[in-house]
Amino acid sequence: MSPQHRRTKPFISGYVLQIVIVNLFFYHVSHSLNISPGERWPNGVVKYKLHDSLTLKDMETMKSAFSDYHTKTCIRFLPWQEKDVDFISLEINVNISYYSGQTCKTGGYQYARIGEKNRELAYFIELLGLALCLDHEHKRIDRDEFLGLHENCETIPTKSALSIPRGIYDYRSQWHWTCSSCKSGQPKFSNVTICGQTVNSGLSVLDADGINDLYNCQGCHRHRWRPAESLTHADKANMYSFGIFANDGTPIYPCRAMVATGSVIAGRFVESTKSCRISEDLAQYEATKNVEVLTIPGGLVKDCSEYKLENKGDATLINAIQVSGWNSNYKWKSYIAYATVNMTDGGNDNSVGNVWKEDGENGFDRSAEMPVGSVGLRATEYKVLTCSRDTTCMLNELYDNRRRCN
Numbered sequence: 001m002s003p004q005h006r007r008t009k010p011f012i013s014g015y016v017l018q019i020v021i022v023n024l025f026f027y028h029v030s031h032s033l034n035i036s037p038g039e040r041w042p043n044g045v046v047k048y049k050l051h052d053s054l055t056l057k058d059m060e061t062m063k064s065a066f067s068d069y070h071t072k073t074c075i076r077f078l079p080w081q082e083k084d085v086d087f088i089s090l091e092i093n094v095n096i097s098y099y100s101g102q103t104c105k106t107g108g109y110q111y112a113r114i115g116e117k118n119r120e121l122a123y124f125i126e127l128l129g130l131a132l133c134l135d136h137e138h139k140r141i142d143r144d145e146f147l148g149l150h151e152n153c154e155t156i157p158t159k160s161a162l163s164i165p166r167g168i169y170d171y172r173s174q175w176h177w178t179c180s181s182c183k184s185g186q187p188k189f190s191n192v193t194i195c196g197q198t199v200n201s202g203l204s205v206l207d208a209d210g211i212n213d214l215y216n217c218q219g220c221h222r223h224r225w226r227p228a229e230s231l232t233h234a235d236k237a238n239m240y241s242f243g244i245f246a247n248d249g250t251p252i253y254p255c256r257a258m259v260a261t262g263s264v265i266a267g268r269f270v271e272s273t274k275s276c277r278i279s280e281d282l283a284q285y286e287a288t289k290n291v292e293v294l295t296i297p298g299g300l301v302k303d304c305s306e307y308k309l310e311n312k313g314d315a316t317l318i319n320a321i322q323v324s325g326w327n328s329n330y331k332w333k334s335y336i337a338y339a340t341v342n343m344t345d346g347g348n349d350n351s352v353g354n355v356w357k358e359d360g361e362n363g364f365d366r367s368a369e370m371p372v373g374s375v376g377l378r379a380t381e382y383k384v385l386t387c388s389r390d391t392t393c394m395l396n397e398l399y400d401n402r403r404r405c406n
């Protein structure tokens, strides 16, 4: 069976829910996060001390938590050294359920405590995020558009009035508690059945995108998804179509949006209507709200990193720019694909669309879904957007810096 037929992801005839994200005064900054006000760690470097209360196993778990940040963002957790004034003390505490920590950088000693019964990777990652100014997604002030709360629940999680919600609401966020519970409510997108830590015990794509923006990460972490309705001149200058134009002469830019099923997937930006045209299972959606456009500040080649299109067989998962994924069966991840599509009338046209990758499978799906024609078409020949780092260039830079310093 071809991968396409193996797919279990059901067909949905749908429409794009039009959700206005209440983003208040911060609409120019995108990304799915709920940001606490407070001081951030300079250059994303967080110094830590391991408390005596941590066992060897806790240290291993902490290391995995660091490594999740280190792979997906430019945040660096580094051991405390003699001269460091500001640091986090990582502790296990018998008196705490879940965890307890201080928000953002407080200056001097600050604690991050895990409850004795909650020594799990997900909690460690979540706890570290507190110190980076991340607040819970299900406490966003605009969360009522996305979550209904159980009528017979006694305690309803409060909204964080001071935190700033940004970008597309993310049910998969590491800072979203398990859904369909009293703790964090029932998703209003009925197709979203699991949330937050149930999805995976690591940063979601939108979490990582948000952190990379918040801490101005560079290299292959420097692409930014910007809200379509408030693109600045600078954003527009940072949009790339990789030299690919549609037959009508318009450049082809990638966008992403949440579709009616709650999935966040890639499509083609329509500049005149600021919408994102998405094809999924041979149905076409036009998302007009909640649309984000891909920008790459600094150009395609910068700091020894290069964003480029690669043939589907050459693109590796490590390098491919992930968009997000399928709503409830989280094994399906979504990526950006460009293709020249065979139109039904015999001609062809270029477009950008979505390609899935299923966990456990080698390589991308057999075909990418392109928002062209009336319902969209599948393309078996396509290129995937990737970013790779040039190690020779990085070594040269290191060498140059050393020489300059000596």
Ligand SMILES: *[C@@H]1O[C@H](CO)[C@@H](O)[C@H](O)[C@H]1NC(C)=O
Binding pocket: 093, 094, 095
């Ligand atoms: C836990 O609480 C008890 C009682 O208040 C206290 O004596 C003890 O020091 C606390 N333990 C920690 C690790 O904070």
Ligand SMILES: *[C@@H]1O[C@H](CO)[C@@H](O)[C@H](O)[C@H]1NC(C)=O
Binding pocket: 010, 011, 012, 190, 191, 261
């Ligand atoms: C999505 O939700 C609708 C309405 O509840 C349902 O009919 C449909 O089967 C669901 N689809 C998936 C893929 O879960």
Ligand SMILES: *[C@@H]1O[C@H](CO)[C@@H](O)[C@H](O)[C@H]1NC(C)=O
Binding pocket: 339, 340, 341, 342, 378, 379, 380, 381, 382
């Ligand atoms: C278009 O059709 C040709 C000939 O059948 C085929 O070789 C090519 O792969 C098709 N293109 C796409 C994008 O599927």
